[in-house]
Amino acid sequence: MFRLGEINYCVLMRGSRNDLVILNFTKKDVNLYHVHNNDFDNYRLIKNPVQTLDKYFANALKGFPEEIPLS
Numbered sequence: 001m002f003r004l005g006e007i008n009y010c011v012l013m014r015g016s017r018n019d020l021v022i023l024n025f026t027k028k029d030v031n032l033y034h035v036h037n038n039d040f041d042n043y044r045l046i047k048n049p050v051q052t053l054d055k056y057f058a059n060a061l062k063g064f065p066e067e068i069p070l071s
Contacts (some may be wrong), residue, residue, distance in 0.1 A: 015029075015060070019070060021046065021053070034070040044071035 012032065014019040020035040022043065032046045032053075046052055052070060059068045 015056075018062065021070070036070075046071050 008026060009022045011020055011022055013019075015021075018037045020038075022033050022035055024031070024033060032049045033043045034046050035043045052068075054070045056070060059066060
């Protein structure tokens with residue numbers, strides 16, 4: 001867990017393509033968010049996280065032959 005300003009984050013995944021999947025503990029929500037290139041000012045909600053992360057991980061196992069957007 002780390003703190004950025006007034007927000008506590010927990011990094012759930014750090015990808016090899018400068019992707020972070022984070023959980024925001026300050027909002028007390030259950031959503032997952034995507035941060036690209038450490039740009040925390042522009043983090044985005046991951047819609048359909050189960051399906052999205054499943055596609056992302058399957059693609060990673062194949063060596064990232066296609067671009068799978070996380071958000």
